[in-house]
Amino acid sequence: MDPTLKIVIVDENPIRAAILEDGLQEAGFTQVVRIAEMTNLLSRIYALDPEVILIDLENPSRDVLEQMFQVSRVVKRPIAMFVDSSDSASIQASVDAGVSAYIVDGLKKERMKHILDLCISRFNAFSRIQGELEKTKTQLEERKVIDRAKGILMKAKNLTEEQAYALMRKTAMNENKKIAEIAQSIVMASDLLK
Numbered sequence: 001m002d003p004t005l006k007i008v009i010v011d012e013n014p015i016r017a018a019i020l021e022d023g024l025q026e027a028g029f030t031q032v033v034r035i036a037e038m039t040n041l042l043s044r045i046y047a048l049d050p051e052v053i054l055i056d057l058e059n060p061s062r063d064v065l066e067q068m069f070q071v072s073r074v075v076k077r078p079i080a081m082f083v084d085s086s087d088s089a090s091i092q093a094s095v096d097a098g099v100s101a102y103i104v105d106g107l108k109k110e111r112m113k114h115i116l117d118l119c120i121s122r123f124n125a126f127s128r129i130q131g132e133l134e135k136t137k138t139q140l141e142e143r144k145v146i147d148r149a150k151g152i153l154m155k156a157k158n159l160t161e162e163q164a165y166a167l168m169r170k171t172a173m174n175e176n177k178k179i180a181e182i183a184q185s186i187v188m189a190s191d192l193l194k
Contacts, residue, residue: 041071042071078101149164149187
């Protein structure tokens, strides 16, 4: 783990924050910044641009979880949340808000490195899955557009499906574009001519 990792601790309680800071320093992390107030949390975190965010709360409220959701959406960083007590609804809300590690009654400085490792690993795994999902969604949308464009060409030029696809492929190669771009142009042109 990189000791120059920039870590932000969000905690209004200086005693709890000190435990986190001590644990991180003992684990060799040197770039640790503490945010002591929850007001304008998103803009503060965005300005600091940390690699990891650690949040220590006694009992996370809905407002705090909403701020976490905003932070995770905009900043897209691993987030570990430390809480004193919890229930299944709070855990689910935290996970939905983008928290990578939810630690109940686990504020011990000697655990910090392991918790940080877990948080980053879970965040990276989730990010890969999200990336794959977005790629699959894009491919599916492209496939739909290509199929629609094939149908338009088949009807307009009296072509078979294979001929329509071959025509789009040849045009894409000639224009140095993706087949999906050519298909989108065909669909748009068809919609304009209706």
